[in-house]
Amino acid sequence: MVEAGLSHWLNMGALEVREPPRESDVVLPKPRFALPSSLSKLGRSDTYERLGHCYGKSYRDIARAFARQFEHPPDVVAYPQDEADVVSLLDFCDTERIAVIPYGGGSSVCGGVEAKLSGDFRGALSLDLSELDRVLEVDQDSRAALVQAGVLGPALEAQLKPHGLTLRHYPQSFEFSSLGGWIATRAGGHFATQFTHIDDFVESLRVVTPRGTLETRRLPGSGAGPSPDRLFIGSEGALGVITSAWMRLQHRPRFRANTAVRFPDFMSGATALRALVQSGLYPANCRLLDPMEALMNQADGSGEALLLVAFESADHGLEPWIRRAVELVRDHGGRVDDAKIRISETPPGQDAKREGAQGAWRDAFLRAPYLRDALIARGVFTETFETAVTWDRFERLYRGVTEAALRATRQTGGEGVVTCRVTHAYPDGAAPYFTVVAPAKRGSELAQWDVIKAAITDAMLEHGGTVTHHHAVGRDFMPWYLKQRPELFGDALAAAKRSLDPTGVMNPGVLVPEP
Ligand SMILES: Cc1cc2nc3c(=O)[nH]c(=O)nc-3n(C[C@H](O)[C@H](O)[C@H](O)COP(=O)(O)OP(=O)(O)OC[C@H]3O[C@@H](n4cnc5c(N)ncnc54)[C@H](O)[C@@H]3O)c2cc1C
Numbered sequence: 001m002v003e004a005g006l007s008h009w010l011n012m013g014a015l016e017v018r019e020p021p022r023e024s025d026v027v028l029p030k031p032r033f034a035l036p037s038s039l040s041k042l043g044r045s046d047t048y049e050r051l052g053h054c055y056g057k058s059y060r061d062i063a064r065a066f067a068r069q070f071e072h073p074p075d076v077v078a079y080p081q082d083e084a085d086v087v088s089l090l091d092f093c094d095t096e097r098i099a100v101i102p103y104g105g106g107s108s109v110c111g112g113v114e115a116k117l118s119g120d121f122r123g124a125l126s127l128d129l130s131e132l133d134r135v136l137e138v139d140q141d142s143r144a145a146l147v148q149a150g151v152l153g154p155a156l157e158a159q160l161k162p163h164g165l166t167l168r169h170y171p172q173s174f175e176f177s178s179l180g181g182w183i184a185t186r187a188g189g190h191f192a193t194q195f196t197h198i199d200d201f202v203e204s205l206r207v208v209t210p211r212g213t214l215e216t217r218r219l220p221g222s223g224a225g226p227s228p229d230r231l232f233i234g235s236e237g238a239l240g241v242i243t244s245a246w247m248r249l250q251h252r253p254r255f256r257a258n259t260a261v262r263f264p265d266f267m268s269g270a271t272a273l274r275a276l277v278q279s280g281l282y283p284a285n286c287r288l289l290d291p292m293e294a295l296m297n298q299a300d301g302s303g304e305a306l307l308l309v310a311f312e313s314a315d316h317g318l319e320p321w322i323r324r325a326v327e328l329v330r331d332h333g334g335r336v337d338d339a340k341i342r343i344s345e346t347p348p349g350q351d352a353k354r355e356g357a358q359g360a361w362r363d364a365f366l367r368a369p370y371l372r373d374a375l376i377a378r379g380v381f382t383e384t385f386e387t388a389v390t391w392d393r394f395e396r397l398y399r400g401v402t403e404a405a406l407r408a409t410r411q412t413g414g415e416g417v418v419t420c421r422v423t424h425a426y427p428d429g430a431a432p433y434f435t436v437v438a439p440a441k442r443g444s445e446l447a448q449w450d451v452i453k454a455a456i457t458d459a460m461l462e463h464g465g466t467v468t469h470h471h472a473v474g475r476d477f478m479p480w481y482l483k484q485r486p487e488l489f490g491d492a493l494a495a496a497k498r499s500l501d502p503t504g505v506m507n508p509g510v511l512v513p514e515p
Pocket of ligand 1: 056057058066102103104105106107108109112113129149150170171172175176178179180181182183184185186187188189235238240241242243248268278288367368470471472474510
């Protein structure tokens, strides 16, 4: 159904399906180095492993994979079994001048795991942390757990469940991304207000750097100078390897209340959303979808904007919260069907049922990554661009970015569809997330991406937004990151890198330009 709809909207006719690449389609250059015998059992240099660690999961990455274009493969993929292995591997790479690319789930959408190097490196090692996948200790009193960094979302939650606890950090890539990756990229989870970023759940960290290993103190809060945790949260593998973290947890929610609110247009929905996040209610979910986004996510087909509002708690019923939220959004022109206000309590140990527009949206949200790859195979350009901006500039940014995106898709050869949803909302601003879908220019997909990405990110910066709210910087967003961050801060970050990674082997070119 989605395929037929897209082909119709984009005027593309029958969509020709391209076969995904097979290992036998690709010949890689020989690895430039091998691990010494003391470490060789940790490494793999076969084509399959090197191909699998060549790229992340951005449109550029998938498009290049379909084109059988595997530039910059790592020479060796290493699977450390414990932190001591990470230390030994970093020692070897530091001495031998081999670039180290930390790899969690490989779901980066900004070129964070691609070994594209401009320095005089002898090769590149992809450091896959997937064997560090255990919850090591649970502190029930403080409601926290010590977790190894390589664990993927589902395995983390499965290990916490018997303790009645949960991290409740659900990025859309939950299934395929790791705790260390979330921390290294400052990932945004499903909480749309208040604890939106992983940052708020990190209690302390262990990090292996080429200069040594450091551990920050477990504290509920601290005023002792700049936070050492904050230096590594968002460091994208450029300063060291996060090997484990104490994470703040929550009890599993039992009480839920949710509804869907319709608005005649996106901006009236945004005004109501602002009132809601400034009210002190802090809904767990509070996502505003424009009419096309609501349609494409099968949440609503009425041609109106849709605001999904949901509260959750492990402790108390939520009827007063949802009733007040409904009153508030109605004051701002929202329409809510009373029969569609859902209030529920799940017995302990059971999972909640998802129904209505919320349920439909959640299912589509979780399916979207698979659908995206299928669309790319069919010659559809589909990419997302996210930012955050204060409320005073929200409307200008929304209109400016939408116009820039439409202009750029036309310029690159076709009428595109640009949709917007607000993924996270704050009392002082919001994070709009744009999706561009257009006919791909087969054979020059990367040039098309370059034009669209530049137009959109330029507009984001021009209208006061950030180059990324939660997708991180990687290699692909560096030109705009360098414009956004204060120059003196750039110097300080480069000095921190020189101090922790004097030879510059850690994820070169990310966050700090290569000398
Ligand atoms: C379909 C899709 C949906 C997505 N949805 C979201 C979303 O909702 N919210 C969101 O925030 N992001 C989202 N992303 C982006 C991506 O999933 C996040 O950036 C995620 O945090 C990356 O985790 P990862 O384990 O896959 O890291 P990787 O992709 O393996 O690595 C990302 C970066 O972190 C570094 N790194 C990884 N592990 C470590 C470590 N242990 N120590 C030091 N550095 C490390 C890498 O070197 C790289 O620079 C999405 C991506 C896709 C493909």
